[in-house]
Amino acid sequence: MRTILRLFLLIAVSLTSQSFAAIDTYEFADEQTRERFYRLNHELRCPKCQNQSLADSNSPISMDLRREVYRLLEEGKNDREIKDYLVDRYGEYILYRPELSPHTLMLWLAPLILLLIGAVALIVLIKRRRLTLAQSSALDTEEQARLDRLLKDSHTATDKDLKARD
């Protein structure tokens, strides 16, 4: 139990400290620019370390690219321009959130398509089950007549039995 608790704590801690592995000191004109800087660094991918964002990585290339992002922010470039600048040099790869373009279309649409397939399959299944349930519970007229007859027979039978016992 204790180990489980510890493990849980460890996971919780590692989740909360979405750490800026690298700490550089940059001065910003205002809070808004600082936020844009952090947001951009989280959305841009370190070209060398593959599964880390620029904000996450301590590799020299990430440091350089953070400096570059800072420089471009200082120059008054907007987010779009900064991303384009980096895509021009490092390719689409650098964006953690790829643009919607012909060759990323599948990437963007696949979840939606899968969801649709799932939803359709679910609806079909539910409908089919309802249909079979309805069929099994409802009796057609012929069956109803047979049931009535059977019930009647059994009643008369029991009546006779009772009388016979007397």
Added chain:
Amino acid sequence: MKRVYLFVPLIIFLALVALFAKGLKLDPTEMPSALIDHSVPEFSLPSLVAEERMLSREDLIGEVSLINVWGTWCPSCMHEHPYLMKLASQVPIIGINYKDVRQDAQQWLQKLGNPYVINVFDEQGTLGIDLGVFGAPETYVIDRQGYVRYKHVGVVDERVWLERLKPVIDRLRNEG
């Protein structure tokens, strides 16, 4: 329900296996360079050896050549160096000394030999960023007009040269 439907999960499973098997063989570090078929960027940086001399894009272009990004801090570059010495007689190699200390780099060339026709000293890595460099060594093939035609990330050895770089260079040379 038809019997055939029972095989649907198996077919999906096999399709996934095929997809993942292909994915396993892909090299995630191999990225298409954004610079392929783009011109070598403009820059103004000092030469590594002749410290006073400023170099620009025009100093690099004119011939089909290799651009090799290197640094003394990079162990793979040390590994690659002897082969570059051999290659130097077959193709002009332009060096970009990337994020290095000038004296260390000069000593390296004196001690181990200089395979480069010219060496750009890119201390801050600015030209590196414009080229989309993310590590060293990286080697580019440029054509006579200064367009990047091929990029290889990692060490250039005999195999890489024969299989990847030489065919591109031969083709570019024949284009005239």
